[in-house]
Each structure stands twice: as structure tokens, then as C-alpha cells.
Amino acid sequence: MIEAIKKHKRIVAAVVILILTAAIELVCNFPAIRGGYDNLDLTKYITVEKEGNKEKYVISYSSPQKFYVKELKLSGSFPKEYSYTIKTKEYNSFDKESEEYYSDTVNSWFSDFYTNLNKKVTSIEITLNKVEDAELTAVSCSNRFEINKYRILFFWALFSLIYCLFFEKKVYKKIECFFAIYAFIFGLLLVVYGQPIKNSWDESIHFGNAYTMAFGKHVEWTEAALFVKNGQIVSCNTKEEFAELRAYLNGKGIETVYAESKEMILPSYTKLAYIPQAIFIRLGMILNLSFSTMYAVGKLGNLLLYIFVMFLAIHMAQTKKMFLSFLAVTPTALYLASSYTYDTVVFSFLILACVLWANMIFYPEREYSSWTYILTVLLFVIGCASKAVYIPMILLFLVIPYVEKKKPKKKVILWSGIIIILMLVMLTFVLPTLSNAAAGNITFGGDSRGGDTGVVRQIVSMIKHPWASVKLMLVSVFKFDNFRNLGYDTADNFFFGNLMCLNFAHNGILSDKWSAILLPICIILLLYKTPSETVRGRHSMSMLNKFIVLIAVAGTIFLVWLALYLDFTPVGAEYIAGVQARYYLPLLYLGALLFTGRKVTINWSEETITKLTYSAATLLGFALMYQGMLQGRII
Structure with missing residues (x-):
């Protein structure tokens, strides 16, 4: 029996996954199975009441018996988008009564409007302003049995990935392949749900x-x-x-x-x-x-390019491979990869460039062609094209063995080339500012969305107050709680690690308690040594190399904060607006390289560390997807 199951394990797994998914769908429809009804028409309860000079629709319905309302539906035509309120007398699972209020909107685009309530109630009261040209024609509620294809797709994908992780041993041999599978499934769900x-x-x-x-x-x-x-x-x-x-x-x-x-x-x-x-x-x-x-x-x-580039990065990485693999599947990274943005190219290209650079640093005895060097520089340049603030990272090339082995004349030429590239990229955003300042155009730059912003005026303000500017930069960078996510407290007041890695922007962030998973897995992966990190011939990072890495990271962080202060912060403000924790994502792998050659290490098997890494990633990712993309939206 056991041998037969092992022989046909994929078929057995498919059947089990289908059964589990169907069972969850039945559980979610339990209120409809127990006391379902297709439609309770409340249209006859529509009344129009006057309140001063205004009129409003009021729909009030009560029942002596508790009944479950899965969904409310309003029908009509309305000239614009505006909200209505729902007041219910509802009962929780302990039959405790409470009065609750909800709000939703109508608009001029649709004729039917829905609200997911999913509550056991005895009364409902809906209030909707009767503005000019507005007409409410029908109201109803329902508790019908309904198969939700979005929920089925979610659990089918989740169970399939869990099966692959724990029962397909090929995963451990090619972690980059599992990354590609995971990223494609997760990203495709985000595209569909988006x-x-x-x-x-x-x-x-x-x-x-x-x-x-x-x-x-x-x-x-x-x-x-x-x-x-x-x-x-x-x-x-x-x-x-x-x-x-x-x-x-x-x-x-x-x-x-x-x-x-x-x-x-x-x-x-x-x-x-x-x-x-x-x-x-x-x-x-x-x-x-x-x-x-x-x-x-x-x-x-965007998603396919991200998967391709990060597949190469994970495949080529000889140092901190598992940390990189986890970083590549953090919810924020995949969320960006499944959206319209330039951040995906910035992140993936810079990461691949850092991987190639790290290989040259840690394995200098291997043969590297000139094309490898050129490709790495090109990846840095393309990665910085949309966000020039990352260009200090190109300073890493000043210390690679490929340059050190060259004759003094060629070494100077290569170093000069790196500095010239750095200066040229810097000039792309410095030169316009200087030319406009010289021409007396003090309104140049700033936030195109408005506000008292302006690059030239901000620079003038900083020059007039140099010490205050230095203090502002230092305090802001090391404060770790000045990250702007969406610009209001309820979306910004989170642990910076969650803002960086567990963030779905307008669709929400995992609360700080989830950092209890995020932080330990990051620490474990920083201390973990892959087999490739223990091979003979691997060099450690010298103090000079570490110093250059720190300079590159610090320079990038400084430019990020400076750029956001110049562009998006009101002139003379004692805070920096617009800096988001996700801007640090391209720097994480580079920072992880500093945790090599240490005395404290973790030497678990690849199977154990892979299961742990992707179990954490799956738990964090699918929890955030369910919370942000499904709940309160499409289920």
C-alpha cells in the first residue's frame, strides 16, 4: 500500500489537494448550507425621508428571527461616487448582541452595488443620500451557496507549493528552480487578484x-x-x-x-x-x-523578467545563496514584480550585479573574462538608470581582483572608467539643478503633485543652515521610524522590517507580530553556510573590501534620503518625506556579504534549511495575500 502511494505520489497529492480545497470551500459556505436563501427582496422597504433641505433613502428591515446575511445588493443609477451607511443589529458566535455600522459606495459606472456582510443579524438599516439624478430601484440580501474561484485558486496554489516543498526532493538540488516555480505561482496570483x-x-x-x-x-x-x-x-x-x-x-x-x-x-x-x-x-x-x-x-x-534575472542571480550565487533566495521571494519583492513599476528592474539587476561582484571577490582564483566584468558594470548602470541614487554601489569595482591583477597603467584606466561612470550618472540629476540655479530658476524640481517643494530652494535652504542639515540627515537615517509608506499614520506606523519585506502598499501590511518569523529566519540565513562557502580556495572578505562595501551602502542610503528631502519635502522642513523602507531592498544582499568569515555559523543540511526558508516565505507571503488581496475584496 505504502509502496503504491509512493509510486503514484503525484496523483495521490493531486487528489488530496482537491479534497482539501473542496473541504475548505464547503466550510466557508457553511452558513449557506445550514440556512441559505437565494434572495430576500427589501425593495418594498425603501422610503424617502427629508432631513432639512435634503432627502435620503432609508431601507429598514427587521425580523424576529436571526438570519445570516452574506451579501447586500443595491441597484439603481447615480450621478457620482458617494457613500452610504449600513446599521445592523448582529450576533456573534456566542449570540452576544451588538449594534454595528458599515459604509460602502455607489457610483455612476455600475448599476448594481454589493457589500459583503457575512453576519448573523435581526435588523438592517441602510441610509443613502438622494442627490440630484440619483435613483435607487432595488435592494436585496442573500445567503446563497456560491463557489468562489479566487479562494479555490488560492488554496490550490498554497497546498501545491507545500507539497512540492516537503515531498519533491529535487527542490533541494536546484533551489533556483523552486524559486522560479514559487515566484511564478505567487506572482500570477497577485496579477489575477490585482x-x-x-x-x-x-x-x-x-x-x-x-x-x-x-x-x-x-x-x-x-x-x-x-x-x-x-x-x-x-x-x-x-x-x-x-x-x-x-x-x-x-x-x-x-x-x-x-x-x-x-x-x-x-x-x-x-x-x-x-x-x-x-x-x-x-x-x-x-x-x-x-x-x-x-x-x-x-x-x-515585469514578473517574467524578474524571475529570469533572479533565477540567474540565485544560480550564480556562491555566497549567501539561501539568504538571496529568501530575499527574492519576500512578499514586497514579488508584489513589486507583479505590478507596473521600475523598481523590479532596479532591484533584480543590482542584485545580479552584486552576485557577480561577490563571486570575483570570494573566488579570485577562478578565470573571469573581460565580458564578465563589462556585464557586471552594465548591470549596475541599467539598475541605476531609473534610480540614480544607487550609483555609489559601482564603487565596489575599485577592489575586485580582476582590476588588482592588471598592470598599473590598465589599472588606472579601469579605475578612471568606474569614476567617470559614477560622475556621469551623478551629473544626470545634478547638472539640471545647477543649470537652473545658475539661470535663477528657483522653482525648478520638487514634487509634481504639488506642495511647497523645490529642489533649488531646498538646496539654498540647506546651504544657509549646514549644521541643521547634517543633523537632520543623521537623525533621520538612524532613527529607523521615519519611513513613509502611504503617507498616513495607520499605514506607516509599522516595524521597518515589515515595511520593507511584508508590505503590499494600498492592500496592507502584515502587523508587527509577524516579525517574530521574519527576524529569526533572516538571522538564521545570515549565519548559515552553504557547501559552496566551505570549499577550498574560497577567500574571505578583506577589511578594505568591507570598508568599500560600507562606503557604497552608506553613500547610497545618504543619497536616498537626500534625494527625497530635495524633491518631496517642503522647503525648510525638519523632517524628510517620501523615504520608503523598500528602497533598502537592493542593499540587503550586499549587507549580508559582510556576515562571512565569522566564528558563529549554522551548518544545517540543505534540505532542512530549504524547508525552513520556504516554509517561512510561504507562511508570510500567503498570509499577506489572503489578508490584503482576498479578504474584504473578492471573498
């Missing part, structure tokens, strides 16, 4: 840049593309409303309503990171896909 709305940081702006690049000289904007680019999407919080949103945008994504001509067909170097997204958007257009599908396909371009 819907055609703004989820990630400044995603509407990034989509606009990628969409523009998808065209040649002339850009054709549909109404749907403009809605997404300008962040004018109505609020949705149920799967039915998201279905209506997709249908609405698909209808608005057919005809061109606005056209513009680009000055240059070729993208500027600062926008190279959008190329994969633009290619896949264009592919969606060629295949005549609907707008919502094309929007999702564009994200796939």
Missing part, C-alpha cells in the same frame, strides 16, 4: 509610462487607459463589483479618445525599466485582448 486598479506605489503613473512606450511615434489613448493612468477608478470591494469594473473598462478600452505624438520613439535611459511591460502591453494589443486582460498581461512582462 484587478485593473492602482495597487502598488504610484502604479497609475508607471502604467502610463509603460503604455506610452508600447506605441511608436503616436500614442493612442482609450478612455479606459486614461482612467487608469489618471487614477480615476471607482472603488470596488467585492468580486461582483470587480467583474462590473472589468466589463466597464473593457467597453471603454476599444475606441481611441485622445492621441498624442512623442518627441522621440526610443525611450530615455531613465525609462528602460518599462520595456518588458511595454512589450507585453503591445502583445496584448496585437492579440486584440480586452483592456483588463491586456492590463494583466503587461504585468506579466
